[in-house]
Amino acid sequence: MDIFGSLLGGFATALSPVNLLYAGIGVLLGTAIGVLPGIGPALTISLLLPITFSLDPVAAFIMFGGIYYGAMYGGSTTSILVNAPGESASVVTSLDGYQMAKNGRAGAALATSAIGSFVAGTLATLGLMIFATILVQQAVKLGPPEYFAIMIVALSAVTSLSGTSAPKAVFATLLGLALGLVGLDNQTGQLRLTYGIDALEEGIDVVLGAIGLFALSEVFWYAATLRSQEEHRETIRGSVWMTMSEFRRSVPAWLRGSGIGFFIGALPGAGATVASFISYAIEKRVSKHKSEFGKGAIEGVAAPEAANNAAAGGHLVPLLGLGIPGSGTTAVMLAAFQIYGLQPGPLLFSTRPDLVWGLIASLYIANVMLLVLSLPLVGIWVKLLDIPKPLLFAGITVISAVGVYSLNRNAFDLVVVFVLGVMGFLMKRYEFPLAPVILGIVLGPLIDNNLRRGMIMTDGNFLTLLTRPGTAAILAVAVLFLVLPFAVRIYGRARGRRDLATFAEAPEG
């Protein structure tokens, strides 16, 4: 079926009044939770997952489309008005965004971020549609060895782009993989890594990982740093709009940010944070107003905001096209698919076109809704920042418990999530990245499965992985990912280019 016809079908699904309502609820909830400081998109989706349990899959994924873009957008409001942004993908936005707010241009910063998010979101959804369809057509040629190799690329990319310490990032990835393998092996029915604990048979759900590592650890972090909590917030003065010259300066930045964001986001493992860092660096390079950067340059808000929203669209390319998540957020999305017994990838396009295209159409709709709702409602989003922090963090724990228990109605899951919460806190304190753990939990069983099925195809010859042209090429990319950041860092240091060195060290979230 051609893209256009499928998309029309998708819109027919997504535009039904009930589904529009779900998309709207998704956008509002996603933005509302995303605005709260300390809550990134992966956690937003994990916390909101239980809400979709009682919906049919199509409605649930239409809502997810809204939550996904809403959560991405919500973070930017925080990063402009509060000096300590909630998520790493918004760190760059806050460099110039918070400065603009201090200069009394919060309205313009919010406007360029909202419109930039719309432009980027729409372009990225368009790109997603085209590239996911191409990928699906090619993916039928891929066997288990190739899937195995692509997952290794995703892991090596997220490992190499996470944090500053290579052994710590590698360990985080391995830990995630090990957690992912806990439980019943679905090929032999053998129990693995359960250490005699019956309750672990079902395995460790990635939602538990996301809630434990991101939500509970964040609460513990807040408690542990109570004395040093200091928040400066700017207010919005004047109208939420841009001047003509600000608009003219924003347009090329939006477009560049969208392009960079989408393609970087589509690479497995390279997240929104990297996309926003790179687009900021490029914007600074090509800008005619270089001296304003860091002091409130509007391009410095427009480009990374467009980039992180476009990256969100890009992330969905490997997820929908191959069923392989490339970021913490899409790992949780994959878990959402799995809850409904669905496996995204080429097969889903042919078996459930209503769902896939409904989701894609709802992404377009969510973007329009965000544009319409975000700026007029910005006053409400800002009010959410007034929730007293002690209540907010206590509330996050309560919602976490409700969500975890509704998942499987298994009290032991609450124990698991607590342990993961403490572990997440310790990892954060000692500067271990957390995103690779989440990705590892999801990819662990998939890697295991594809490796073993691949080995059956080749009668246990590991060398086949290197001699099959497809896998060899893909694994070469994995090696490149592992080596590249070190090379860039060394090059950056050697040439005294701090911008290069720092974005190679960008933390991933």
Added chain:
Amino acid sequence: MIGAAVIAVLAVITLAGGLTTPDPGFGVVGPAVLPTIIGALMLVTAVWLAVDVARGTPPPSTEPLDRRPFAYSVAATAAFLYAYVPLGFVISAATFLVVQARILGSRNLVRDVIAGVVFIVALYLLFVQFLTIALPKGPLPF
């Protein structure tokens, strides 16, 4: 160094888990292979980190923690999660909200109680009435 030691312990646990997984003998690569490889690689990262530290990589800046609120909130969370099913959502969550808010520095008990009640009622209505997802009841009839 302590970090490397902790990693080494986790590595050995994983490795032991992998090595003790019986291979049912069908399939080319058994279920024990990947856990074993992962455990072994973890051991490598432990050594790698130890070497890094020994070569003088600056340790992460560990500012002193606020021990008391941290310890209390971890304890409160553990108690809440433990009591969530037997005591039910309403009792456990309401108690926890007020206690945890206090631990995290709130000094306005009246406000916390009112906010807590509103929050609990809203969450209850959302899940039980709107989404028809049952929450644990505990001894209460709801």
